[in-house]
Structure formats: structure tokens, C-alpha cells
Amino acid sequence: MQKKIVVGNLKMNPVSVVEFERYLDALEKELKGKEFEKTEIVVCPPVVFLQKLLNRDIKNIKAGVQDVFWEYQGAFTGQISAGMVKSAGATFAIVGHSERRKYFGENEEIINLKLKAILKNGLNAILCIGESAEERKKGQTSQVLKKQLKGCLAEIAPGKLEYISIAYEPIWAVGTDKIPTSDEILEAKIIIKKALAEMYFVKSAEKMRLLYGGSVKSNCAEQVCLDPAMDGVLVGRESLMPYEFVKIAILIDEN
Numbered sequence: 496m497q498k499k500i501v502v503g504n505l506k507m508n509p510v511s512v513v514e515f516e517r518y519l520d521a522l523e524k525e526l527k528g529k530e531f532e533k534t535e536i537v538v539c540p541p542v543v544f545l546q547k548l549l550n551r552d553i554k555n556i557k558a559g560v561q562d563v564f565w566e567y568q569g570a571f572t573g574q575i576s577a578g579m580v581k582s583a584g585a586t587f588a589i590v591g592h593s594e595r596r597k598y599f600g601e602n603e604e605i606i607n608l609k610l611k612a613i614l615k616n617g618l619n620a621i622l623c624i625g626e627s628a629e630e631r632k633k634g635q636t637s638q639v640l641k642k643q644l645k646g647c648l649a650e651i652a653p654g655k656l657e658y659i660s661i662a663y664e665p666i667w668a669v670g671t672d673k674i675p676t677s678d679e680i681l682e683a684k685i686i687i688k689k690a691l692a693e694m695y696f697v698k699s700a701e702k703m704r705l706l707y708g709g710s711v712k713s714n715c716a717e718q719v720c721l722d723p724a725m726d727g728v729l730v731g732r733e734s735l736m737p738y739e740f741v742k743i744a745i746l747i748d749e750n
């Protein structure tokens with residue numbers, strides 16, 4: 496049985512080293528004396544702060560990044576490889592986030608290359624998928640999720656699936672405070688499970704954890720994670736508030 500997972504995506508926050516140190520102080524304080532038996536907690540800061548996070552070695556906290564490049568090394572100005580992330584000591588990488596799709600033109604082909612690099616270098620992947628408001632309105636949710644899964648997971652061997660968590664992040668819920676109902680999440684979960692079962696043997700597909708992401712707060716953790724029986728959550732804004740972030744992790748660990 497895989498553990499549940501709570502991932503904090505800090506995005507491009509906080510704005511300075513000093514503020515990040517303060518964030519880590521607060522996070523450490525909130526976690527003091529708390530045990531998490533069933534849940535992994537992962538923090539994905541901006542990559543310039545990664546080493547600061549790793550150096551603290553905070554109990555119960557694992558480190559991840561928000562993106563990687565697919566090549567191993569070379570003349571790719573500004574990029575960071577999965578191998579570098581692994582060698583620095585991080586263990587997780589988010590891939591395919593809707594903001595990367597929107598602002599940096601990432602498509603399934605690119606995400607697939609990145610995912611392959613993440614797995615090849617022994618990192619765990621958090622693969623984000625999700626439909627836009629318009630696609631949902633047009634009744635295309637199932638079609639969109641299936642297409643994203645097929646494209647992103649192309650040529651990924653069944654043996655690697657246990658290192659992938661899929662985060663269902665409806666684009667209309669990311670950063671908006673709009674939250675899907677438990678039933679809507681459950682519906683997406685069934686679509687995803689069915690699509691995976693068509694691509695892999697059910698036994699291998701079941702090794703993937705399925706998370707929800709998009710405006711997760713402690714007061715809706717039940718609705719978005721516990722009720723639809725998801726394996727965890729991907730948290731954006733609320734992960735910048737250690738008290739709330741830890742509260743979410745506690746809620747999920749205790750249920």
C-alpha cells in the first residue's frame with residue numbers, strides 16, 4: 496500500500512531567501528512533535544531555494560521541484576535536468592502543470608519527454624492533468640483527460656507507474672477558489688482509472704496515486720480528498736501558509 500501524499504507547490508514564491516528562511520522556520524514549528532504515519536509531505540520550492548530546504552532536513556518533509564528539462568546536460572541555457580535535481584537530494588518533480596502548459600507552451604509531447612527524464616533519473620513524478628472550464632462546459636472532460644493521459648504516458652513502462660502520482664487539477668479550479676464537488680472529482684477519478692486500465696494492466700495502473708489539486712484549503716480537504724477517496728492533494732496558495740498546509744496534511748493522515 497502506497498502512502499497518501501500532500502504536495503506543496505510554492506510556485507514563484509516567496510520572493511527572497513530571507514522570506515524563504517522564515518517560511519521554513521514556520522513550517523518546522525508547525526511540524527514539531529507531529530507524526531505522519533500514512534502520509535508523505537512534499538514541498539516544491541523555486542529551485543534556487545531547493546538546497547536551503549534540503550539543508551534543513553525537516554522531519555517528515557521531502558523536497559521536490561516544479562519542473563525539469565528533459566535533456567541530461569549541455570547547452571540549454573536556463574534549464575535544469577532531472578539528474579541535477581536527483582543529485583542535489585530532491586526526490587520529487589512536478590510535471591505538466593497547467594501554468595507550464597499555458598505560459599510556456601508545454602504540450603503532451605514535451606511533458607512526456609520530461610516525465611521520461613524524471614523516471615530515468617530515479618525521481619518520483621507528480622503528473623498534472625485537467626480540463627479547462629470551456630472543455631467542461633462542452634462536455635469534453637473525459638476526452639481531454641484521456642488524451643492528456645495517453646500523450647503524457649506514452650512509452651512509459653508499467654514497472655515505472657508506482658513512481659508516478661497523477662494530480663487531477665481542473666484548470667478552472669487552480670488559483671480561483673472554485674472547487675469541484677466530491678461527485679465531480681469522483682467522476683474524474685473514474686474517467687482516469689478507466690483510461691489507465693485501457694493503457695495498462697489494472698494491477699500496474701493501481702500503483703499510481705491519484706491526487707486532487709486546485710484551490711485546496713483545510714476547510715475543503717474532506718470534500719476534495721477524503722470523500723472522493725483520493726490518495727492526496729496538490730496544494731498551491733495554501734502551502735505558503737505552514738499552519739494551513741500542515742493542517743491539511745494532518746487531516747489527510749488521520750483519515
Ligand code: PGA
Binds near residue numbers: 664730732
Ligand atoms: P492553488 O494551486 O491551490 O493555488 O489553486 C494549485 C496548483 O496550481 O497546483
